[in-house]
Amino acid sequence: MKKTPSTLSTLENAGLSAEDQLLFSNARPRPYEPYPIKAIEDFANWARANSLWILAFGTGCCSIELRPLMTARFDASRFGVAGRPTPRQSSVFIIGGYVSVKTLKRIVRSYEQMQGPKFIIALGSCPANGGMYFDSYNTINQFDLYLPVDLYVTGCMPRPEALLGAILELQDDIKAGKCDGANRYIEHFDEYKANQKKVIKDWNMPDYNW
Amino acid sequence: MTLVTGHSAALDFAQPDPVDLSSGKYVKLWQGPQHPGITGNMSLELVLDGDTIIECKTHVGYLHRGFEKLMEQRTFIQNFTVVCRIAVPEPAFNEYLYAAAIEAISGVQSPPRAQWLRTLNLEMMRLASFLMWIGGQGGAFGQYTVANWSLTYRDYVLDLFEEMTGARIYHMYMVPGGVRAGLPAGFEKRILKLMDDTDKLLDQIERVMYNNVVFKARAKGLGVITREMVDPYGVVGPNARASGFRRDLRKDEPYLVYDQLDFNVISGSAGDAYERAYLRLQETRQSVNLIRQVIAGAPSDGPFQADMPNLLHWKVPAGETYVKAECTRGEYGYYMVTDGTEIVRRVHVRGPSYTHAIALMERLAVGTNIADIAGLMVSLHTYPPEIER
Amino acid sequence: MMSELLDRLVRDFGVTDITERPPAITTLKVSKENGERLIRELRDREGFTHLNFIACTDWIEDGIFRLIYMLHNYDSKQNLGVHIDIKRDHAEMTSIHTLWAQAWTYQRELREMYGIHFPGSPRLEEDFCLEGWDAMPPMRRDFDTAKYSAERFGHREGRVSLVPRDHMKVQLYPNRGGDES
Numbered sequence: 001m002k003k004t005p006s007t008l009s010t011l012e013n014a015g016l017s018a019e020d021q022l023l024f025s026n027a028r029p030r031p032y033e034p035y036p037i038k039a040i041e042d043f044a045n046w047a048r049a050n051s052l053w054i055l056a057f058g059t060g061c062c063s064i065e066l067r068p069l070m071t072a073r074f075d076a077s078r079f080g081v082a083g084r085p086t087p088r089q090s091s092v093f094i095i096g097g098y099v100s101v102k103t104l105k106r107i108v109r110s111y112e113q114m115q116g117p118k119f120i121i122a123l124g125s126c127p128a129n130g131g132m133y134f135d136s137y138n139t140i141n142q143f144d145l146y147l148p149v150d151l152y153v154t155g156c157m158p159r160p161e162a163l164l165g166a167i168l169e170l171q172d173d174i175k176a177g178k179c180d181g182a183n184r185y186i187e188h189f190d191e192y193k194a195n196q197k198k199v200i201k202d203w204n205m206p207d208y209n210w
Numbered sequence: 211m212t213l214v215t216g217h218s219a220a221l222d223f224a225q226p227d228p229v230d231l232s233s234g235k236y237v238k239l240w241q242g243p244q245h246p247g248i249t250g251n252m253s254l255e256l257v258l259d260g261d262t263i264i265e266c267k268t269h270v271g272y273l274h275r276g277f278e279k280l281m282e283q284r285t286f287i288q289n290f291t292v293v294c295r296i297a298v299p300e301p302a303f304n305e306y307l308y309a310a311a312i313e314a315i316s317g318v319q320s321p322p323r324a325q326w327l328r329t330l331n332l333e334m335m336r337l338a339s340f341l342m343w344i345g346g347q348g349g350a351f352g353q354y355t356v357a358n359w360s361l362t363y364r365d366y367v368l369d370l371f372e373e374m375t376g377a378r379i380y381h382m383y384m385v386p387g388g389v390r391a392g393l394p395a396g397f398e399k400r401i402l403k404l405m406d407d408t409d410k411l412l413d414q415i416e417r418v419m420y421n422n423v424v425f426k427a428r429a430k431g432l433g434v435i436t437r438e439m440v441d442p443y444g445v446v447g448p449n450a451r452a453s454g455f456r457r458d459l460r461k462d463e464p465y466l467v468y469d470q471l472d473f474n475v476i477s478g479s480a481g482d483a484y485e486r487a488y489l490r491l492q493e494t495r496q497s498v499n500l501i502r503q504v505i506a507g508a509p510s511d512g513p514f515q516a517d518m519p520n521l522l523h524w525k526v527p528a529g530e531t532y533v534k535a536e537c538t539r540g541e542y543g544y545y546m547v548t549d550g551t552e553i554v555r556r557v558h559v560r561g562p563s564y565t566h567a568i569a570l571m572e573r574l575a576v577g578t579n580i581a582d583i584a585g586l587m588v589s590l591h592t593y594p595p596e597i598e599r
Numbered sequence: 600m601m602s603e604l605l606d607r608l609v610r611d612f613g614v615t616d617i618t619e620r621p622p623a624i625t626t627l628k629v630s631k632e633n634g635e636r637l638i639r640e641l642r643d644r645e646g647f648t649h650l651n652f653i654a655c656t657d658w659i660e661d662g663i664f665r666l667i668y669m670l671h672n673y674d675s676k677q678n679l680g681v682h683i684d685i686k687r688d689h690a691e692m693t694s695i696h697t698l699w700a701q702a703w704t705y706q707r708e709l710r711e712m713y714g715i716h717f718p719g720s721p722r723l724e725e726d727f728c729l730e731g732w733d734a735m736p737p738m739r740r741d742f743d744t745a746k747y748s749a750e751r752f753g754h755r756e757g758r759v760s761l762v763p764r765d766h767m768k769v770q771l772y773p774n775r776g777g778d779e780s
Contacts, residue, residue, distance in 0.1 A: 057244040058251055060273065061298045061595070064379065067342070068368075071361040085246045102730045103243065103251060103272045110244050129755040132292065135283060135745035136276045137737050138729065141752040157379055199751065201731030271728030279737055279744050288763060314621040441648040444701045462676055463623065522764045532624050532651070532669055532678060545669065547656050558654035560669075565701040573700070598728045 015203040024206040031183045032116050041177065048091065048117060049171040050080040055090035057110055059103050062123035062157040063096030074160040079167055087113040092170070095149075097157065098126035098139045104146060105200050111147055112209040116182050119150045119174070121166055123158050131156060145195045148181035229257055229265065236264070239580070243272050247350065247584030250298075250594040252567065254587070258580060266575035268568045274598040281557045286312060286386070287521040289554065294380045296559055297596040299342055302335035303537040304559070305384040307544040310465070311557075312386040315529040315548055318516050322467075324388035326508035329466045331374070331383055332535070333500045334401075337408070338367040339538045340494040343591055347487055348419050350585040351428055356419045363411050366404055373397060388515030398505050405498050412495055420488060429484035433574040433586040436481060443573070444565040447540020449590060452489045453481035459536035471503050483589035490591070493538075525552050539563060539591050561596030568597070601625065601677060604645060612637045616682070626667075626680035634683040635693040638668055642698055646672045647679060650698070653705035655713050659740040662687045664713060668695075685715070694720040712738035 010026040035041040058066065069076050070083055084090040087110045099107065111118070122143055125131035130141035143149060150173070153166045173179045185192055189208075197203050229236050242253030251272040257265035277296055281289045293308040294301035306328055313320060320328075341364040348356030368378045373394050375381035383390050419425055435445060435453045450457055458475040460468040476492050478485040518524075528550040534543035540562035547556040571590060578586055608614045608627065614637070616628040629637050641647040651669035658665055668681040685692055694717040696703035704727075706717040711727045714736040726732075735742045 055244070056246045060251070061295060061379075063251075064298050067345070067361055068365050071345070072358040073362045073365045083246070087244070098275060100272060100274050102274070102728075105730070106243050106272070129758045130748075130752070132295070133275050133280070134754065134758070134760065135748050136280055137734075137742075137744045137747045137751075138274050138276050139752075141748065142755050145753075159378060201733060271726065271730065274728035276737060276744065279742075282740075283744065285763070310622075317621075442698075442700055444650055444699055446649075457673060462673075522767055529620065530626065530680075531620055531622070532680065533622060534651075541651070543651060543669075545652065545654055545667070556654070556656040558652060560652040564652075564704065568704045569700040 011207040013206050015205060015207070025208075025210045026206070027208075027210070029112075029186045029189065029208055031186045034177070042175075045175050045177055049174040052079070052081050052092045052119075052167065052170070053084045053090045054081060054092045054094055055087055055110060055114065056083045056085050057093070057107075058096050059099060059107060060095075060097030060124075060126065063094070065123075065157055065160050065163060066094065066096065069160045069163050074164060076164065076167060079164070079171070081167055087111070088115060090114055091118050093118065093120045095120060095122040095127050095143060097124045098131060098133050099143060100138045101140065101199055102138075104140060104196070105205075108147065108196055108200075109205060109209045117174075117179070118182050119170060119179050120147060120181055121151045121153060121170060122149045123153050123163070124156050125154060126156075128152055128154075140199060146192060146199070148184045148192075150179045150181040231257070235259065241583060242269075247587070249346065249567075249587055249592050252594040252597070254571075254575070254583065256575070256580070256583070261580045263575050263578050263580060263583065266572045268571055270568070270594060270598045272598075273595045277559070277599045278557055281554055283553070285522075285552050286524055286526055286554060289557075290385060291382055294382055295595075296599055297537075297542075297561065297593050298379070299593055300335055300339045300537055301380050302331050302383070303535055303542045304544075305382065306332060306466075307533050307535055307542060308557075309384045309386045310533045310535075311531050311544045311546040312526060314531040314533055315546065316386075316526045318387050318518065320388045320516055321513045323392070323509045323512040324514045324516075325466045326504060327389045327392070327514060328384055329468065329471075330501065330504045330508065331371075331381070331389070332466070333497050333504060334367055334371060334374075336538050337494060337497045337501065338364045338371075340490055340497065341367065341408075343490060343538070343588070344415060344419070344494070346588045347585070348415075348425075350588045351425050353419055353422065353425065356415055359411060360415065363404075363408055366407075370397070370401055370404065373400075385515070387518045388513070390515075392514055393508075393510075401501065401505060405501055408498055409495070412491065412498075416491060420491065426484065428582060428585060429487060429589070430480075430482055432483040432582055433578065433589060434480070434482045435570070435574070439570075439573075443570045445540075445570060446562050446565075447536065447538070447591075448486055448489050448493060449540065449566060449570075451476060452478040452486040454479045459534060459541060463534075465533075465535060467504070467507070470507065471500055473500060483585060486589050486591075490538075523552065525550060526554075534560075537562070539566065539593070542596075559596065559599055561593070561599075563592035563594065564597050566590045567592035567594065601675075608637065612640075620680075624669075624678045624680055626682055628682040628684070631683055631685055631692065634666075634668075634681065635695055638670070638681060638695055639698060641670055641679065641681075646674050647677075649673060650702065651678075653702065653709065655709055655715065655738075657687075657713065657738065657740045659687070664690055664715060666692060666709075666715075690715040692717055694718060696720045712736055714739070 013021050013026050127143035133139040151170050237258045239256045242248035243251050253269045255267040256263050293304040296304045341360040345357035345360040372378050375383040440450045456475045456477045461475050478489050526548045530547045532545045534541050543560035545558040549555040612633045614627045614629045618626050647670035649671040654667050656665045663684045666683045670679045703720050706720045707727045709715045710723050
């Protein structure tokens with residue numbers, strides 16, 4: 001693996017106590033490097049696109065449409081989509097609408113625990129620009145300041161059909177190798193982290209949750 | 211904690227002493243917010259001795275949007291698009307109560323046809339919400355087939371909502387002074403057909419889920435709410451009725467057209483998770499029955515909106531009120547204070563989950579097996595967004 | 600029956616401002632000192648066994664927080680709202696967490712949202728909805744949520760907010776440039 005300047009230094013983990021710093025890794029995340037042979041990378045992307053596993057974390061209103069999506073009527077399993085209870089097994093994080101500050105902390109934590117390649121779909125108008133909570137003191141207004149978004153779905157709330165459409169589009173993008181959100185996060189890691197820490201005042205977790 | 215019966219004798223509300231986690235005997239475990247076995251986005255902080263829970267703390271606030279503050283920033287008619295977002299699976303009760311609170315203060319009377327349509331909307335909402343709950347309760351005890359069935363039928367109800375109001379989830383149908391539209395052509399026929407199908411579905415669910423040995427073994431005796439606990443813990447709705455109280459706001463303090471409908475208050479006695487689940491199944495059937503009655507009784511013509519002042523300049527007179535309605539979880543209420551301006555002074559939303567998910571859950575969880583905590587949580591039927599608003 | 604009860608409350612607790620409000624609520628006002636005693640009496644002797652909610656209204660122009668305890672009697676189906684005014688700059692009220700199990704949750708919420716202190720109430724200082732909050736309690740009237748949101752979260756460039764009244768004026772009276780008169 002090629003070493004980028006950022007992999008040489010380590011993370012501060014300043015939010016943790018001295019005791020806890022010994023327990024958590026302070027290594028920086030590294031970007032994903034595609035296979036050198038294009039055919040293999042294309043094959044890998046094809047496989048990824050057809051086994052999108054969604055993290056079961058309903059973060060807001062829009063997640064109520066995930067239940068019809070996953071059950072008999074809309075049945076997203078047809079497209080290789082399955083719900084997963086743990087971030088370690090998931091590849092897609094669906095941000096279900098507005099994100100309060102308290103949830104943002106958990107989203108960051110869950111997202112970083114997911115194994116790459118990983119993708120974020122943001123539902124509804126709230127993650128895009130605050131939506132109808134644009135003046136609320138507890139919801140963020142631009143989700144992509146804090147985590148990279150691969151696909152937005154409009155609506156308040158988006159219908160299950162729109163979600164199916166989003167999944168198909170995400171599959172196309174993955175097959176074309178265009179979904180580089182996770183790499184963007186790592187390349188601009190310090191900027192994203194600074195934005196997160198600006199909003200999350202009581203930062204008491206490691207800087208990167210391995 | 212000991213239970214003392216009697217009216218004036220309170221329960222012991224002292225908080226338990228914290229246990230010594232460093233002793234190695236206990237394990238602290240977080241269930242949620244990222245966890246499939248939790249209702250919505252909230253979390254339980256559990257302390258375990260073996261696999262028995264000895265302490266439970268509910269943490270909420272993951273969905274806090276500050277609705278009550280936002281409503282103080284917007285005019286009355288702007289708020290009507292905001293309120294439905296307070297309880298996501300059951301927006302209609304918020305719409306109705308917000309409209310009812312304004313009508314109580316301003317003295318606007320909604321016409322009879324609007325009242326029938328509102329009742330229809332609320333009962334359809336109750337049906338949709340109960341169907342989703344049945345799926346959740348089945349899922350919590352490992353019966354995903356039931357979840358697939360009932361959520362599909364909930365979707366058919368949502369289709370009818372879409373015909374009636376134009377939207378699947380957030381209808382924004384009940385405006386102050388009436389409703390936004392009448393029923394589309396042929397709606398009655400389609401809803402009656404769906405009600406017949408739903409009856410069959412509920413029979414199947416009863417056979418598959420409620421007679422299932424595993425479900426019975428796990429739900430019976432789980433999370434018993436005794437009669438003495440109901441008042442001090444503020445337990446309302448099906449949770450209280452399953453413990454033997456015949457309390458239903460639709461009967462006790464009738465609103466809309468419930469005094470013209472024929473139904474009985476259903477109650478149980480055991481107060482455990484199975485009794486609550488069975489009672490909710492019966493109430494789902496009752497809701498189907500009520501929808502049939504409303505369809506039969508609703509006038510097909512006449513105005514569905516009262517004459518209203520210019521809503522852009524509407525100043526509601528100064529006043530104060532508390533209105534309530536029986537939602538699927540019990541008493542849902544809106545407390546509203548106005549000061550004669552175009553903007554509301556204060557709205558407080560009283561959701562039944564506020565007591566069920568925090569004070570009651572923390573009490574019932576103690577002594578429960580860790581594997582049953584998801585089933586217990588669902589059997590209290592809590593929706594986090596109405597706790598923190 | 601209700602009037603008898605109210606007469607007695609006036610005599611024993613000095614309640615004032617008894618008002619009937621639509622649809623079926625009676626509100627009354629009692630001093631901070633007598634508040635806890637009155638609520639206890641209503642619960643134990645008069646059958647108001649259900650606490651609907653505790654809420655607070657900020658009357659900043661009078662310098663008071665008005666607490667409201669909504670009580671319900673299941674037998675007589677009466678609703679009673681007890682108003683208690685407390686000073687804004689010394690916001691403190693007797694805790695009623697020994698009367699209802701859900702009361703301390705409400706008190707925790709009021710502590711966080713208004714900064715009202717309830718001595719003795721359990722877990723009062725724990726975070727309820729907010730986490731790492733360092734500004735003024737948000738439900739106070741002088742807290743400007745739009746300004747706070749703009750400062751802390753920012754807005755995406757190009758986002759437009761329309762004031763409905765002005766927007767509708769232009770829509771309804773395009774020929775007069777939105778002039779309504």
